[in-house]
Each structure stands twice: as C-alpha cells, then as structure tokens.
Amino acid sequence: MTTRKPIRKAVFPVAGLGTRFLPATKAIPKELLPIVDRPLIQYAVDEAREAGIEQMIFVTGRGKSAIVEHFDVAYELEATMSERGKDLSILDSTRFTPGDIITVRQQVPLGLGHAIWCARAIVGDEPFAILLPDELMVGNQGAGSGTGGTGCMKQMVEAYEQVGGNLVSVLEVPREDVSSYGVITPGESRGTLTEVRGLVEKPPVEQAPSNKIVSGRYILQPEVMRTLEGQEKGAGGEIQLTDAMARMIGTQPFHAVTFNGRRFDCGSKTGFVEATLALALEREDMGEEVRAMARRLLG
Template sequence: MRKITKAVIPAAGLGTRFLPATKAMPKEMLPIIDKPTIQYIVDEAIESGIEDLIIVTGKGKRAIEDHFDNAFELEYRLMDKEKLELLTEVQRSSSIDIHYIRQKEPNGLGHAIWCARRFIGDEPFAVLLGDDIVVSEEPCLKQLIQFYEQMNASIVGIQPVKESETHRYGIIDYTEQMGRLYRVNKFIEKPTKGTAPSNLAIMGRYILEPEVFDFLEQQEKGAGGEIQLTDAIQRMNEVRPVYAYNFHGTRYDVGEKLGFILTTIQFALQNDELRTPVLSGLKEILQEEKMLKIV
C-alpha cells in the first residue's frame, strides 16, 4: 500500500460571496485573527504528514504564492529586533514544498482537482478544501489517512448537518455503519430540498485513489453546470468501494460571510490575549442593542 504524501488544495474560486473585499485579494488570504484561512489548511496538511502540496490557483491569486514564499527582508528585520516567536510563525508558512498550477477556467471543483493530475501521477492523494477549517486534537486529515491505511480504499470526511441545510452539501446515502465509518451506496451533490437520504455531509477532506482522474477526464458537468468532484467519486464508487468517515473535531465554515464572522469571534474567544477584551466589547454591543430596542 502506498503512503499518502501528496495533497491538493483548490484555491481558484472567485470569492464572489466576499466582494468587494476579494476584488484584489484572494478569499483564501482573508485572515481569521492574524492568520489567512489557507494557512490553517496548510498547517493541517503538514501536521498530517503531507510532504508535497499543490495549490490550484486562478487569476489574481499571486498573494497566495507570496505568502508561502520566503520573505528574507522581513525575516531579517524580525531576527534583528529579536522577535523570535513571530519569526518562527512567519517561517512556518514556507516550511513545506508547495507547487502551483492555474485553473484557467472556473469549471468547478472536479475540474480543479483534474488540473493537478500530472503532479499526482499514479499515487493516492489528499484533498483539502479551504472553506472548512477543522479544529481537533488529532488533525482531521490524519484521521482519514489512518483509515485509508486500514481499508486501502478512498475515503471522504463527513459530519452531520441540519436537515434544512443538506441542499448545500454533498450528501451520502449509506448501506452500512461501522462506528464512525460508513459504507456508501451513493454520493449525491447538493440534493434538492427534502430529498436528501441522510444528513451526513461531505466536509472538505478526502483521500482519493488516482483512478478518480479517469472519471474526471470525462469532464461531465453536474450541479450548477460545473464539473463536480462528488459525481466523479460516485462513479468510482460504482467500480470500487469508497468509504465515509465521521471525523472527530469541530468544523468551521469560512466560505460565507456569517460563518466567517462567527469563526473569527470563536477563535478570538479561544485566544488568551483577546478573550477578555472581545467579551467586554461584545457585552457593550449587546447592551447598546438592548437600549436601542427600549428607546
């Protein structure tokens, strides 16, 4: 069985939900406190044992490459001023080999993954989506890698969502549950409201065997008129089993405005330096809102 050493991070989306902020800045570079969202994803990959990353970018995404490059002048200034803790954080972002390829047309997630096929070759690989930050004692991706090593089969990360939100996700229809592991009958991309076979949603973490490229090669369009990764996984599942794993950890949705704001607040409350002033500020805001309603 081959070891998982490569991972793909798709980062070619237009970020329309965050316009005008993302007109010139990639949405992946929007910060949660003091770290861009994509840094959380890369950190998870590093902590899971990934050795080579390929980030699939698009037009206007140069800031991502700059962030993960060495910044010699900045590092020298931090060293000169003996800001060693901050220096370590800055250097952390350039501690792994990262490669880049451009998705020339916004044809969907499946197409973005297909763009990385030559980099992956005939190896099993990981996929991490940037809209989902997962906080867990053991990295989410590492959990999936361990099950891949046990099952020797493709596996996707899932968690339950509210029934009213199933139309926003890829959903699994399963035939067998083995603890947190599920044998999947069918993967369905964004089912229409009221038709989802379960509330178990795919949450942006995958371990895939290279055969998935054979199905992505067909370039068939699905939901939203785009080439969907979920559809290719389902076609692969019809040939060889693909499993789903309900991973341990808290998942934060940073792909839309409300989730991004709530995630920022929650991360601030988990920060020893920020927790007290943030709580104080929130109390003042709530008090002002209460007074306005009285008036």
C-alpha cells in the same frame, strides 16, 4: 497486514474569485483573509502537515500569486525583524522546503472536479488528499492533544491506514440544509467509519438519502482523475467531483469519516465571522478580552 501507499500529496483548489467577499477580495485572494491572525489557507495547510502530507499542490487562477508568496521566504521582512530582535518563529509555519509547494493553473472556472483534474500530472499514480480552504475544520479537544485537538485530515489518514480506498469527511446537519451540500447514501457503520453506497450533489430535501454531508476533505485514489477526464457536467453546469467519486463506488472501498470536531463555512460572511469569534475566544492571549468585548456588544 496490507501495505498502502502513504498520503504524501494534497490538492488545494484556490482559483475561485471570492465574489461574496467583494470589495475585500478585489486585490487580495479570499484564502488570505485572516481568521484572527492567520490567513484561511494557513489553517488548511497546517492541517495537511499535521497529517504527514509533504507536498502541497495549489490549483490557482489569475490574481492568486500572493498565496504562493505567503509560503515563500520574505527576506526583507525577516532581515528587518532580525535587526530589531524580533522572534522569527512566528513565520515557521509559512516556510517550506524547495519543491514542496507546487502550483497549477485552472484557466477556466469549470467546477471543483475540473480544478482537481488540473493537478493530474502532479498527483500521478498516488492516492492524494483534497482540502477545501473555505471549510475551516477544528478538531475537538477530545480528538487528540494540543489546541483544537486532532485535525480532520489526520483523522482521515488514520482511517485510511485501516481501510484504504477512498474516503470523505462527513458531518450531520439539519435535514432542511442538505440541499446545499454533497450528501452520502450510508451503509454499515463502525465507530466513526460509515460505508458509502452512493453520493449525490445538492439533492432536494425530500430526495436526500441522509443528512450526512461531505465537508470539504477527501482522500482519493488516482483513478478519479481518469473518471474526470470525461469532463461531464453535472449540477450547476459544472464538472462535479461528487459525480466522479460516485462512479468509483463499488469498484474500490469507499468510506465516510465522521469528523470529531467543528466545521466553519468560511465561504460565507457569517461563517467567517463565526470562525473568527470562536477561535479568538479559545486563544489564551486574547480570549478573556474578546469575551468581555462580546458581552459589551451584546449588552
């Protein structure tokens, strides 16, 4: 049996300005906007932890220090809660062992590929995961046990343990929507795994090789960093991660994992509202009330 290096590190690109959510994001990072009662970044971090990832690398920009503070110990808050007999376990998911949260700065917004390249020294020579917090991924109940089922990254890590190499998560979308995403050229399929023979960023509908879009989760080998060093610009004049990954096809195994779950595009206002409503409806403590409220509003 082939021994593969485990996926211990995850990169979270969180340097974006969040202009689509202004004025809410003037002083608050969009990654801290709440879906029900947890900030968006918390869902991605919890997903990474579920997959066995130990070290979280945040690629930040100016004004994003509150993201790191969210995962720090809040002494005054915890002391006050303790004095009042409040349960502190609600904060468990925000606590980390010292050294397990690392931040690097992306000083200039040159694209997703550039943001990932900024983490090259911390990633080192290990395979690593990438999670885009704007993409809220909720596993179907049939994908595992617990609320929402098995998360996307855990599904990917399980696939990685079988095939190694590079992996992306994919979902099928209506053909007319493909020009908004990275799209794969599919090869042979086996279960949820599909061989990736090509990648193209935001193709015109008539030129798209499939309707399988890359959905914000990646497991990549460290060689991608050397590919990104060229700083070559692609679609939109930015350094595209998709272009760097495409150059690795044929040199290393490359597969897509069809995610057994739902994706919410929380980079858009409507997607953010949809995620909030969908997750609230599934909550035992509030689902019925929210359902009744929705009926009143729609009535």
